[in-house]
Amino acid sequence: MKTLTFVPNESASSIFYTKETDGGGSWFGQEYVNIIKQRYPNRIFNNCYEWCSGPGFIGYSVLANNLCNNLWLTDIYYPAILLAKETASFPDNKWNDNVTVHLLEDLALLPTAAIFDLIIANPPHFVDPVSEDSNRNRICTDLNWTAHKNFFANIKSHLSKDGIILLQENMLGSTIESFSPFIEAAGLKITDWFKSDNWFKEDSRPQIYYIEIMHNENILR
Numbered sequence: 150m151k152t153l154t155f156v157p158n159e160s161a162s163s164i165f166y167t168k169e170t171d172g173g174g175s176w177f178g179q180e181y182v183n184i185i186k187q188r189y190p191n192r193i194f195n196n197c198y199e200w201c202s203g204p205g206f207i208g209y210s211v212l213a214n215n216l217c218n219n220l221w222l223t224d225i226y227y228p229a230i231l232l233a234k235e236t237a238s239f240p241d242n243k244w245n246d247n248v249t250v251h252l253l254e255d256l257a258l259l260p261t262a263a264i265f266d267l268i269i270a271n272p273p274h275f276v277d278p279v280s281e282d283s284n285r286n287r288i289c290t291d292l293n294w295t296a297h298k299n300f301f302a303n304i305k306s307h308l309s310k311d312g313i314i315l316l317q318e319n320m321l322g323s324t325i326e327s328f329s330p331f332i333e334a335a336g337l338k339i340t341d342w343f344k345s346d347n348w349f350k351e352d353s354r355p356q357i358y359y360i361e362i363m364h365n366e367n368i369l370r
Contacts (some may be wrong), residue, residue, distance in 0.1 A: 162213040162244075165236045166204040170229040172288040174206025177357050178271045178317065180345060181207050182214050184359065185267075189313070194267035195219060198307070200300060201272040203288075204232040205250075207317075208269065212244065217267060220244075223253040226287065256303035266309040272296060274319035276327075294327065301331040305364070308337075314362035320344075325360055338365045 152163045166175065197217035199208030205222045212220045222233050230252045237248035253259070273291035280286055291297055308314065314337070318328075325342050332339055345357040 162209065162242050163236065163239060164204060164206060164209050165232045165239070166206070167228070167232065169284050170204050170226065170232060171206070172203055172271060172273075174203055174271055177345070178207045179210055180357070181269060181315075181317070182210050182216065184315070185211065185216050186214075188361075193218065196221065196263075196265045196309075197267040197269065198223075198263070198265040200256075200268065200270040200304075201225075201296070202233060202270075203229045205236060207271060209236060209244075211267075211269065212247065218247065220248045221263065221265065222248065222250045223256075223259075225252070225254040227252055256299055256307075259303065259307055261306075263307055264309050264312075265307055266312040268304065268308065268312065268314040269316070270300075271317045272300075274322040276322065294331070297328060298331050301328070301335040301337065305335050305337055308364065310364065312363070314360075316360045316362070318358055318360060320356040320358055328360065332362055336365055337362050 151166055151168070193215065194217040196219045197208060197211055198221040199205060200223060202208055202222035202224045203226070205220075208220045208222050211217050224230055224233070230250055233250045236242065236244070237250055238245050273289050273296065275290050276292065276294055277290065278286050278292075279289045304314065325339060329339060339360060340363045341361040343359055345359070
């Protein structure tokens, strides 16, 4: 087991993880903090939800940087959920009262009362298998976009009126057109999309991009 340490406000916070549970959250996932600060300045979200959280790299970094008050994490992989719970209960983090962690595959099972004003995720980026390694496929592959379809089919009722969904995707695996039919069918709207400015600029690795989604009544930027 390893730890990832943040020192956002002169107070270190530790996230527990293993190599097998890291799908990039400890790396390009950390760009989320700057993206949120830049796009939503002076906003502190009350309830943040990280879908496909793994051990919670992104959600915990958002919490550690005081960008949200409360955090929900869900994932389908039990070892990652155990690590996320260990991080939540680690005494030095002082997060036990602010974090909810669930093993959850079907978002239809999210509690009705769970309403979020920020929803973030680094979900599997590819619709087809990427490797013969089962763990890598678990992290990287969403066959037939099944998980994405389930997410969009169920998330609207959990998004606050002024809530924001900000998904991190990969240009080698998808475009916004890959997901727009699911988003529109859910009664949601893509309000913006943009490439990462800071990751993978000088090499041939996958290009990260973001999709911002809100309720239909919100206007495209």
